[in-house]
Amino acid sequence: MKIKIASVDSVIIYFGEFISKDISNKVKSVYSYLKSLENDSFIEIIPSYTSILIKYDILKYDISSITIFLKNELKNIKNEDFSSNKLIVVDTFYSTEVGFDLQRVALNANISIEEVIKIHSSKIYDVFTIGFLPGFAYLASVDDKIITPRLNSPRKKIPKGSVAIADSQTAVYPCDSPGGWNIIGRTTFEFFDKSLENLSPVCINTQIKFNPISKEEYIAQGGKIEF
Amino acid sequence: MSFKVLNSAFLTLIQDSGRFSYSHLGVTNSGFMDEYAAFACNKLLDNDIKGNLLEISFPNLHLEATKDTTLAFTGAFCELFINDEQKNTWCSHQVKKGDSIRIGSFKSGQRVYLGVKNGFILKKEFGSFSTTLKEGFGKILEKNSILDFEEFKGTKTKKWHKNYLPQYGNDLTLRVILSYQEDTFSNEAKELFFNNKYKITSDFNRMACKLDGKEIKSNINGVISEAISYGSIQIPNDGKPIILLKEAQTIGGYPKIGSVLSIDCFKLAQMKIGGTVNFKEISINQAQEKLKKFYSTFLS
Numbered sequence: 001m002k003i004k005i006a007s008v009d010s011v012i013i014y015f016g017e018f019i020s021k022d023i024s025n026k027v028k029s030v031y032s033y034l035k036s037l038e039n040d041s042f043i044e045i046i047p048s049y050t051s052i053l054i055k056y057d058i059l060k061y062d063i064s065s066i067t068i069f070l071k072n073e074l075k076n077i078k079n080e081d082f083s084s085n086k087l088i089v090v091d092t093f094y095s096t097e098v099g100f101d102l103q104r105v106a107l108n109a110n111i112s113i114e115e116v117i118k119i120h121s122s123k124i125y126d127v128f129t130i131g132f133l134p135g136f137a138y139l140a141s142v143d144d145k146i147i148t149p150r151l152n153s154p155r156k157k158i159p160k161g162s163v164a165i166a167d168s169q170t171a172v173y174p175c176d177s178p179g180g181w182n183i184i185g186r187t188t189f190e191f192f193d194k195s196l197e198n199l200s201p202v203c204i205n206t207q208i209k210f211n212p213i214s215k216e217e218y219i220a221q222g223g224k225i226e227f
Numbered sequence: 228m229s230f231k232v233l234n235s236a237f238l239t240l241i242q243d244s245g246r247f248s249y250s251h252l253g254v255t256n257s258g259f260m261d262e263y264a265a266f267a268c269n270k271l272l273d274n275d276i277k278g279n280l281l282e283i284s285f286p287n288l289h290l291e292a293t294k295d296t297t298l299a300f301t302g303a304f305c306e307l308f309i310n311d312e313q314k315n316t317w318c319s320h321q322v323k324k325g326d327s328i329r330i331g332s333f334k335s336g337q338r339v340y341l342g343v344k345n346g347f348i349l350k351k352e353f354g355s356f357s358t359t360l361k362e363g364f365g366k367i368l369e370k371n372s373i374l375d376f377e378e379f380k381g382t383k384t385k386k387w388h389k390n391y392l393p394q395y396g397n398d399l400t401l402r403v404i405l406s407y408q409e410d411t412f413s414n415e416a417k418e419l420f421f422n423n424k425y426k427i428t429s430d431f432n433r434m435a436c437k438l439d440g441k442e443i444k445s446n447i448n449g450v451i452s453e454a455i456s457y458g459s460i461q462i463p464n465d466g467k468p469i470i471l472l473k474e475a476q477t478i479g480g481y482p483k484i485g486s487v488l489s490i491d492c493f494k495l496a497q498m499k500i501g502g503t504v505n506f507k508e509i510s511i512n513q514a515q516e517k518l519k520k521f522y523s524t525f526l527s
Contacts, residue, residue: 004406004407005404005405005406005407005511006406006407006454006456006459006486007404007406007456007457007458007459007486007489008404008458008486008488008489008511008514008515008518009456009489009515009518010456012407012453012454017451018451019451031251043247043248044247044248044250044251044256044454045251046250046251046454046477046478047251047454048451048452048453048454048478049451049452049453050451050453051451051453051454052454053453053454053455053456055250055456058515058518058519058522059519059522059523059526062512062515062519063511063512063515129452129478130251130252130253131253131452131454131476131477131478132253132476132478133253134249134252134253134254134362135252135253136253138452192252192253194352194353194363199249199252199254199353200252203251203252204251
């Protein structure tokens with residue numbers, strides 16, 4: 001663990017130098033612990049793959065007191081197991097009708113579209129971080145077989161709810177957005193929802209599984225084909 | 228009915244000090260681009276310094292008061308007319324029902340703050356009044372819309388002390404705290420960075436300010452995406468620095484050489500495209516002293 005200055009009133013804690021489930025679990029354990037302190041002087045606590053940024057109240061802490069505080073608090077944190085956490089099932093309509101790159105992913109893997117769907121929907125994914133767009137959760141890792149590089153040139157507009165793959169990561173676009181990920185399906189599940197008190201059903205500690213549904217079910221859920 | 232918007236200037240936004248505690252979901256902080264001018268505006272009205280204001284970035288805003296109140300204007304120096312009579316900014320003014328308030332051209336600076344006694348009556352969304360258009364939060368002022376406030380029959384007006392008035396020029400020194408991946412920049416790269424002027428490009432908005440000038444390179448191509456703080460200086464692959472501002476995305480993967488002291492980001496918010504900046508190193512301890520002083524002065 002390494003604490004570094006980020007800005008005049010924020011520090012960043014690094015837990016490792018590569019992406020791994022083990023390092024991510026450390027991040028999640030420390031994040032959960034820091035949140036549980038309910039310290040009003042922590043203005044933002046932002047976890048990512050290997051790090052946590054803390055923006056603190058400059059009138060309550062300075063660089064030396066925050067460093068001492070964090071070092072002391074984090075000394076005895078044990079790695080929690082997050083696999084028993086809340087599992088969210090995301091109903092997904094996988095089809096070339098809405099999955100513009102489903103064929104590309106299948107060709108790249110040299111397998112059938114049906115196999116791509118089966119492989120993508122059979123795994124439980126961990127959330128590694130949320131960002132880029134509000135509610136955009138970076139999920140990993142997809143099975144090695146369907147690892148697919150980003151598109152050479154990003155699309156100007158990807159429809160909200162698009163389920164996508166980039167390298168070993170997968171995600172759902174929470175709103176219409178430009179983007180370069182491979183689109184394989186679409187969902188009506190809301191990753192960013194202003195009617196929810198905490199804005200999103202997903203956080204870094206949740207897990208996600210995709211559930212293939214038929215076109216009829218997707219339409220019945222309010223899904224749209226055209227864009 | 229309180230303010231009737233007779234003519235709305237492009238991108239006039241409701242702002243306050245920002246939306247906090249949702250960054251872990253990718254929600255940006257948003258908030259006043261220039262906290263010095265914004266806090267001063269609220270101070271002139273004896274409002275909470277973090278209270279809501281209009282952030283005006285383009286000329287020709289025209290309002291009609293439909294209640295008595297006291298208004299304050301700070302930020303960019305601009306033409307201000309109340310019932311066609313020219314008035315000064317960086318002070319408060321009493322207005323009566325039916326008065327016309329018009330902001331004309333800007334002489335220096337880029338953002339005017341307009342506040343009303345006790346703030347505008349609006350609903351907070353997730354703890355803040357701040358407008359972030361890309362996230363669909365807050366309010367943009369449109370022609371013929373109404374902006375509500377409580378009636379207030381004040382008797383006194385205030386003026387910001389002339390010794391504390393800002394000067395908005397075309398050249399600015401930004402103090403930088405070396406941080407994040409600073410150790411991946413060679414001494415030569417740092418020398419280039421600190422000894423050259425950079426020009427503000429047209430890629431300058433509430434999210435970020437892209438600069439043009441001597442290219443600098445990190446020894447690494449990118450970092451594993453991590454959270455970005457306000458003022459962070461990203462160095463993308465083209466070597467041209469980007470300073471992240473109030474609506475920056477919450478995580479990113481470019482190497483960062485350091486972060487601009489927030490007080491200087493507030494000054495940057497008033498700069499024009501084509502203006503120049505240079506960077507000067509400041510220690511974390513000095514930087515924290517300056518920022519503490521900044522906030523304690525306003526809170527006192």
